[in-house]
Amino acid sequence: MKTVYVKEEVCIGCGLCEVYCRLEHSRSKDLIKSFKRESQQPMPLLRVERREPISFAVTCRHCAEPHCVYACITGALQRDRESGIVTVDGEKCIGCWTCILACPFGVIRQEKGKGKIAKCDLCLAKKIPACVDNCPNEALVYAEVQDETLS
Amino acid sequence: MVQSSHRFKYLIIGNSAGGIGAVEAIREVDRPGTLAVVSDEPYPAYSRPLIAEYLAERCPLERMLFRPSGFYERNKVVTFLGQKAARLDLDEHTLALESGEEIRWQKLLLATGGSPIVPPIKGAGRRGVFTFTTLDDAKAIDHYLDSQSRAVVIGGGLIGLSVTEALCRRGVAVTVIEMKERILNVMLDEAASAIEEELLRRAGIRIITGRTVAEISRGAEDAVTGVTLDDGTPIPCELVIVAIGVRPRLELVASTGIKINRGVIVDHYMATSHPDVYACGDVAEAYDIAYGECRLTPIWPNAYLGGRTAGFNMAGKMTKYPGGIAMNALNYFGLDAVSAGIVNPPDDSYEVLSQRYDSTYRKVILKKGQVVGLVFVGNIEKSGIICNLIRDKIRVADFKQALVAEDFGLSLLPRERWQPHLEVPPSALVQAAETEPAEELVAGE
Numbered sequence: 001m002k003t004v005y006v007k008e009e010v011c012i013g014c015g016l017c018e019v020y021c022r023l024e025h026s027r028s029k030d031l032i033k034s035f036k037r038e039s040q041q042p043m044p045l046l047r048v049e050r051r052e053p054i055s056f057a058v059t060c061r062h063c064a065e066p067h068c069v070y071a072c073i074t075g076a077l078q079r080d081r082e083s084g085i086v087t088v089d090g091e092k093c094i095g096c097w098t099c100i101l102a103c104p105f106g107v108i109r110q111e112k113g114k115g116k117i118a119k120c121d122l123c124l125a126k127k128i129p130a131c132v133d134n135c136p137n138e139a140l141v142y143a144e145v146q147d148e149t150l151s
Numbered sequence: 152m153v154q155s156s157h158r159f160k161y162l163i164i165g166n167s168a169g170g171i172g173a174v175e176a177i178r179e180v181d182r183p184g185t186l187a188v189v190s191d192e193p194y195p196a197y198s199r200p201l202i203a204e205y206l207a208e209r210c211p212l213e214r215m216l217f218r219p220s221g222f223y224e225r226n227k228v229v230t231f232l233g234q235k236a237a238r239l240d241l242d243e244h245t246l247a248l249e250s251g252e253e254i255r256w257q258k259l260l261l262a263t264g265g266s267p268i269v270p271p272i273k274g275a276g277r278r279g280v281f282t283f284t285t286l287d288d289a290k291a292i293d294h295y296l297d298s299q300s301r302a303v304v305i306g307g308g309l310i311g312l313s314v315t316e317a318l319c320r321r322g323v324a325v326t327v328i329e330m331k332e333r334i335l336n337v338m339l340d341e342a343a344s345a346i347e348e349e350l351l352r353r354a355g356i357r358i359i360t361g362r363t364v365a366e367i368s369r370g371a372e373d374a375v376t377g378v379t380l381d382d383g384t385p386i387p388c389e390l391v392i393v394a395i396g397v398r399p400r401l402e403l404v405a406s407t408g409i410k411i412n413r414g415v416i417v418d419h420y421m422a423t424s425h426p427d428v429y430a431c432g433d434v435a436e437a438y439d440i441a442y443g444e445c446r447l448t449p450i451w452p453n454a455y456l457g458g459r460t461a462g463f464n465m466a467g468k469m470t471k472y473p474g475g476i477a478m479n480a481l482n483y484f485g486l487d488a489v490s491a492g493i494v495n496p497p498d499d500s501y502e503v504l505s506q507r508y509d510s511t512y513r514k515v516i517l518k519k520g521q522v523v524g525l526v527f528v529g530n531i532e533k534s535g536i537i538c539n540l541i542r543d544k545i546r547v548a549d550f551k552q553a554l555v556a557e558d559f560g561l562s563l564l565p566r567e568r569w570q571p572h573l574e575v576p577p578s579a580l581v582q583a584a585e586t587e588p589a590e591e592l593v594a595g596e
Contacts, residue, residue: 005575049562058561061572067535070172070459071452071478074198075217092214094204097480100531101489102452104539105572106560110487110532146576 001084002142003122004046004059004132011048011139013055017131018044024123024130043109045120046131057131057140060107060120062086064145068119071102076117084145087121090114158255159187159229161465162246164236164403165262166190167199168451169432171217172458173260173465178226180466186228187254189246193233194286195223200313200451202289207317209293215286236263239403241425258427258465261404261415262458265397265433265449272305272393274367279375280391283314292390298322301388303378305364307334309479311394312351316483318392319354326357326386328364328378338479338490340514342505343528347483354484359384367391397449399434412436414447419471421461429465431457440474441492441523441541448477476541480531489531491538492516492524506555513555520548533559 019031025042026034034042046059062079066086069077076092077099079085095115100108109118123129132140161177163170166188177186196217204210213220223230231248238247239259246254267282269275281292292314300323304311307329315325327334333344334351348358362380370376377387399414410416410424414436421429421437431437432454436445453475463470481488493516496503501523505514511529515522515537522540537554540547545568547554553563561569 006573007575008570008573047560049560051562054562056562056569056573058569058573067452067539070455073168073200073451074215075219094201095482096200097482097487097489097531098452098478099535101478101480101491101534101538103535104542105569106533106536108532108535141575143575 001062001145003062003145004057004120004129005141005143006056006058007139007141008054008056010137011055011057012137013048013050014136015048017046017057017135017140018048020130020134021045021120024126025118040113043111043118045109045118046107058105058107059131059140060086060122061105062120062122062145063104067102067104068099068108071098073098085122085124086119087124088117088119090116093117156253156255157187157229158185160184160257161186161260162254162256162258163188163260163262164190164246165260165264165432165434166192166194166196166230166232167262167264167432168217168454169262169264169458169461170260171196172455173262173429173431173462174226174228176459176462176470177466180463180468182227184466186226187231187256188223188228189231189234189236189248189254191233191235192285192287195220195230195232197286199284202283202286203313203317205286206289206293206314207320212286236403239407241407241409241428244427256427259429260458260461260465261423261428261430261434262432262454263400263403263434264454266400267310267393268395268398269393270395272364272367274369274375275391275393277369278373279369279389280367280393282393283310284397292318292392295390296321296323300324300390302326302390302392303328303364303386303388304392304394306394306396307331307358307360308337308394308396309335309481310396311392312347312481312483314392314394315351315356319356324355324357326359326388327351328362328380328386329358329360330363332360334358334360335481336495338477338481338494339488340490340494340526342512342514343488343490343526346512346528347481347486347488350484350486364391397433399447401434416445417457417472420464420469421457421472422464429461431461438472438474440476440544448475450475450477450479452478473542476538478538486528487531488526488528489534490524490526491534492522492541493518494524494526496524502551504551504555506557508557511557513559515551515554517547517551520546522547522554536561536564 021044076089093116132142197215201215235249237249364378365381366379415430433449460472478491502517514526516524525537527534
């Protein structure tokens with residue numbers, strides 16, 4: 001499988017990856033509308049960590065041994081056997097936040113209004129995730145995972 | 152029913168987190184091996200913590216299922232649901248069910264879980280007194296309730312407060328009786344307990360600490376009319392929920408010779424003292440990373456992971472249990488709180504770091520320069536990073552203050568904690584990255 005990697009040395013912390021992640025996961029897919037008018041404003045599913053002069057985006061690693069999936073008490077989090085993508089079933093998630101405590105990277109978000117988690121889905125329908133596609137510095141790379149232990 | 156005999160390569164007793172973890176692991180390794188699950192509960196695997204949602208709003212069973220319908224068929228699992236295991240014979244490799252059926256197995260997993268502790272209170276054990284660990288418990292309470300009901304919940308731990316919140320959402324007036332000096336005294340520290348207690352009181356819940364229930368009083372037709380505390384205080388109520396805790400369900404193994412301490416003793420491969428028998432979850436004493444020893448840690452994630460490990464080993468793929476950590480996440484009445492590992496240091500050999508920012512409280516507990524516990528209240532989104540430092544046994548002395556910083560995140564940790572996981576793997580690089588020597592290893596200054 002492929003996932004999103006960072007090149008911290010060329011990340012300038014501009015945050016456009018967060019903007020385009022939000023846009024991609026919005027209802028309207030329109031920049032102005034999605035940020036200003038949508039009642040359920042999506043949140044970025046990745047986050048830029050900044051500590052001058054260091055900055056880098058942290059995305060879900062879609063771990064081969066996903067602690068979040070093992071910790072999920074409702075079965076809402078699953079890792080797809082074929083694609084390796086870790087996704088959350090919004091119908092099943094009850095926002096208990098156990099997965100947040102289990103994630104080594106702190107990348108699972110709370111959608112407090114909905115009382116559910118939100119996480120990176122690698123933009124399921126797209127060939128290249130929106131964050132990677134829109135990074136002006138190519139500081140995000142969509143590349144094959146090494147050492148994969150896919151079943 | 153006539154006595155009949157079945158034969159399976161793998162037999163799992165228990166159909167919750169541990170049992171399902173084992174099924175999934177076995178099927179990753181061995182598709183054709185015959186596999187059966189026995190459970191005294193009549194339901195397909197459901198999320199046990201969701202019984203609070205069931206009680207609060209009668210969340211239907213379909214929404215409580217831990218795995219989609221068709222799970223057992225897809226994984227070729229024969230189920231014996233609603234069937235109680237009666238007798239285990241290790242020499243014969245058989246399990247007798249109460250129905251009279253007998254199951255032969257080659258590898259067995261004990262994922263029998265825990266059963267609620269009900270102390271010998273005068274007047275307990277009859278109608279109007281409930282426990283709260285299974286869906287049937289939630290159904291029984293649901294049937295018994297009416298809108299005028301008042302409840303006394305004995306025990307201010309996770310189960311007690313889960314049932315308290317659910318009852319509160321149903322309009323029931325609840326009094327919580329906690330024997331120790333504060334609620335949630337196992338999974339939270341004093342400060343976080345106080346925050347939760349204040350929140351519950353504001354929701355209209357009465358909390359009495361440092362007391363136990365001495366007697367349950369009954370009126371006409373044996374109906375509960377109230378409880379009397381050990382100091383003589385009477386509290387009128389129509390139902391009593393006993394939520395003191397769970398103890399391992401050991402009755403099946405007690406006479407088999409399998410080694411038991413407080414729970415079934417297992418090694419790093421989740422194997423018991425019998426080479427063909429494994430155990431996991433609330434019934435097992437498995438390795439705990441924070442404590443550095445085997446102990447009971449009756450929480451869902453450890454049960455799943457232990458079951459998964461056991462499943463691999465049963466199917467011949469040698470897999471070491473990475474160890475569990477007591478992890479708890481709460482969100483009673485909308486306040487988020489999480490804890491992991493050793494929360495209340497037993498002596499002064501531990502170092503405690505804590506900070507408060509507006510509505511956020513953070514505490515990290517260290518021992519010999521390593522994180523062994525955490526408590527986060529309010530903003531909890533980065534708590535998993537700290538929990539992982541427990542898991543990986545990282546020495547944090549050089550950057551420990553960063554752990555409770557308001558803007559804590561991966562970038563406040565030394566480079567080697569995040570870079571290897573995030574950067575492009577060398578083989579995938581189109582052009583070789585010019586990685587500078589890591590000279591700025593000064594996180595947390």
